[in-house]
Amino acid sequence: MRHSITMEINGFSETKEVDSHRSLLDFLRDDLGLTGAKEGCNEGECGACVVLLDGKPVNSCMMLAVEADGCEIKTIEGLGHKDKLHPIQRAFLKHSAVQCGFCTPGMILCSLGLLAENSDPTEEEVRIALAGNLCRCTGYKQIVEAVLDAAAEMREVS
Template sequence: MMMKIRITLNGKSISLEVPAHRLLLDLLRDEIGLTGTKEGCGTGDCGACTVFLNGKPVNSCLILSGELDGAEIVTIEGLKIGPELHPIQKAFIQDGGVQCGYCTSGMLMMSKALLDENLNPTEEEIRFALSGNLCRCTGYAKIVQAVQDAAAELRRMRAEG
């Protein structure tokens, strides 16, 4: 069954005709060409496919295109601020929070979700927020460090207005 949907994707409104059963993940990667969002497990355990749907982080591998009419979606491609990388992205690079990189877009989106709500998270809160994001390079220590550094930078930016 084909469906006409209108969505806002990374700030731009677009109209699409899509098969209702197409996963949001496949819609993004294969039809729209935004390949930054990754598929890990396909069952909502690993978080590699995390995107924002109506302002909230979700697993795009568990959502059908037919559910999306009117939705607002932000992917990793929409994270940077103008031409600049987001402070979270910069912190992951600076701290070595990226190893093979496959989990990274999901980690970044989930870190953004956390820092949008809490600019001063404890290590415990960071690990809690990232419970649904698996890194098989076993690099969590540097990821947690990167989120802490990003939080410090975002606090500094807010203080300076």
């Protein structure tokens, strides 16, 4: 069965027809061409597909697109661009928290969700917030340092 759904994605309203069973991840990647969210496990275990839904991190592989009807979505494409990176993106580069990059969009969006709720997290709080995001390359230390550094920078400018 097809449904017409409308969402605000990265600040722009999108209305599309989707099948009832289409995942939010497939909708974003295949129907809208927003390939920043990655398909890793496709079963809610790796966090590579995380996007923000009304400001909260969600595994987009585990949601149907129709469930996001009427919601605001932010993907990594809506965060910064190469000439004006978001502070979290800058901190990931500074701390070498990106290697292959597969986990990076999900890590950054989860971090953004955390910092929106808690602008001064402890290391443990960062680790807990990112516990659902797997990285096979970095060993996590640089990622945690990057998030703490970005939090400090964001507090300074706010």
